Structures are given as C-alpha cells and as structure tokens.
Amino acid sequence: MQSGHTRILLSLAVLPLVSVAQPPSIDALAASPDNFKLLLENEHVRVLEYPLQPGERDQPHTHPPKVSYVVTGGTLRITTADGKSFLAEDAAGTATWAGAVGRHFVENVGKTPVRVVLVEVKSAAQLLPGAAATREQ
Numbered sequence: 370m371q372s373g374h375t376r377i378l379l380s381l382a383v384l385p386l387v388s389v390a391q392p393p394s395i396d397a398l399a400a401s402p403d404n405f406k407l408l409l410e411n412e413h414v415r416v417l418e419y420p421l422q423p424g425e426r427d428q429p430h431t432h433p434p435k436v437s438y439v440v441t442g443g444t445l446r447i448t449t450a451d452g453k454s455f456l457a458e459d460a461a462g463t464a465t466w467a468g469a470v471g472r473h474f475v476e477n478v479g480k481t482p483v484r485v486v487l488v489e490v491k492s493a494a495q496l497l498p499g500a501a502a503t504r505e506q
Contacts, residue, residue: 395472397430397487404428408486415489421445426476432469434493438486439463444479459483468493 398405398417404427409416421427423443429450442461448454450472477483 394431394433395429397427397432400430401427405487413491415491417487417489419483419485419487421475421477421483423477423480423482427474429472429474431472432467432487433489433491434468435466435470435490436488437465437467438488440484440486441482443477443481443483445483446476446478447473448476449473459485 397419398407404419404421404425406418406420407415408418421443439459439461442459442463445457445459446454447457456478
C-alpha cells in the first residue's frame with residue numbers, strides 16, 4: 370500500500386509528461402489576423418468572422434471548443450499537424466459543434482468565397498483542456 374506522500378510524488382512525476390503531450394494552442398486571430406476578424410469578446414464567448422477567398426490559405430492555428438456557422442459555403446482543404454489533409458464541403462446555413470481542434474491550416478480550394486462565423490465557448494475550453502478534435506453535425 371502506498372503512502373499519501375508516495376502517491377503525491379508519483380503524480381508530480383507524471384504531470385510534466387502529461388503537459389508535454391498536449392500541444393500548445395495557437396490563437397487563430399493572432400496567427401492569421403488577415404483571415405479572422407474579432408466581432409465580439411466577453412467573459413463567456415469570442416466570436417470571429419472567418420472569410421476565405423478561393424485560393425487563399427490561413428496560417429497554422431488551433432481552436433478551443435466552438436460552434437461554427439457557415440454563412441457562405443464552399444470547398445476547403447484542411448491540413449492537420451501530421452501533414453494529412455481532407456476536403457470539407459461546407460454548405461451555407463450549416464451549424465456545427467466541435468471540441469478543441471488541434472493544429473491545422475485551411476485552404477479554400479473551391480471556386481467560391483467561404484465565410485464562417487465561429488463562436489468560441491470559453492467555459493467549454495476551461496472544462497476540456499487538450500480535448501481531441503471532433504467534428505459533429
């Protein structure tokens with residue numbers, strides 16, 4: 370049976386490994402100020418407008434948990450930190466929830482401008498630090 374001190378020391382020894390395993394966040398607005406526009410920020414949410422013209426690409430960034438609303442849709446190529454990419458056909462009028470999204474960048478590979486409004490939920494980010502990327506509809 371381990372003493373309380375042994376359990377605390379083991380926990381402290383593992384803590385640096387856990388924090389190293391979680392990649393640092395890269396704020397989208399700071400990484401790509403030409404692509405993201407701050408519409409509103411308060412203690413609960415941050416609302417960003419995200420227009421992307423055909424052929425345009427943003428810089429690598431991350432997202433905390435968020436709601437996305439597609440104002441004008443199109444075809445986007447999303448490339449993740451491991452170099453893998455996939456196409457996303459975002460349709461106008463679509464709203465989605467996503468947990469924290471890891472490092473990625475986005476390129477508009479379609480023929481139409483894309484405009485998305487992102488609502489980052491600050492309380493969700495505090496509850497889910499380092500959550501894996503999810504995309505739900």
